[in-house]
Amino acid sequence: MRIRTKTSITFDANKLAKYLQSNKYMELKGRATLSPMASAYKKFIRKGQVKDGLHPKTKYNRDKKSSLGGHKPLYDTGRLVQSIRYDEKEKAIKGIHYSKYHIEGNSSRGVPKRDFIAQADQNMSEAMFTKEQSKGMQQIRQAIRRAFSRRLAK
Numbered sequence: 021m022r023i024r025t026k027t028s029i030t031f032d033a034n035k036l037a038k039y040l041q042s043n044k045y046m047e048l049k050g051r052a053t054l055s056p057m058a059s060a061y062k063k064f065i066r067k068g069q070v071k072d073g074l075h076p077k078t079k080y081n082r083d084k085k086s087s088l089g090g091h092k093p094l095y096d097t098g099r100l101v102q103s104i105r106y107d108e109k110e111k112a113i114k115g116i117h118y119s120k121y122h123i124e125g126n127s128s129r130g131v132p133k134r135d136f137i138a139q140a141d142q143n144m145s146e147a148m149f150t151k152e153q154s155k156g157m158q159q160i161r162q163a164i165r166r167a168f169s170r171r172l173a174k
Contacts, residue, residue, distance in 0.1 A: 036164075047108060048159060050108065051156065051159075052156025052160050053156060054106045054111070055156065056155075057113060058105050061104050061137060062101050062104050064140040064143065065093075065104075065136055066089075066095060068089070068091075068092035069143060070093040070094050070139060072133075073091070079091050094122055094134060099116055100116055100118070103115045103119065104119075122136065123135045123136070
């Protein structure tokens with residue numbers, strides 16, 4: 021027994037191109053890609069993977085007070101880690117004001133350069149990167165399908 025069916029699908033490449041340049045898509049793309057990266061930076065610091073360990077004097081001072089991170093670089097009170105987030109308005113990853121001193125270093129304040137963003141990016145394998153962003157990418161695919169799905173012609 022043979023069943024013959026006829027289907028037709030129309031696809032408008034111009035409509036897809038306009039959608040990919042729309043603000044709605046750009047916001048979704050930012051959330052899908054940058055938000056998981058902010059989470060990865062937080063994990064990197066919490067695990068104590070930041071290179072250039074603490075100065076012995078800093079270790080001594082942390083031992084005298086209660087420090088959340090012990091001897092982990094960039095993790096003393098937890099404020100820096102908690103401040104790292106994706107800002108939807110500016111479409112950027114943001115952090116507390118003094119995070120730039122750690123990224124760039126500040127010799128006048130005695131802060132060594134610890135660019136945790138570059139270090140985390142280097143440390144993060146392609147598989148880990150894919151795992152972190154897979155949920156966001158799935159949201160993007162679903163949004164594109166919703167925007168372009170059409171009923172089949174009868």
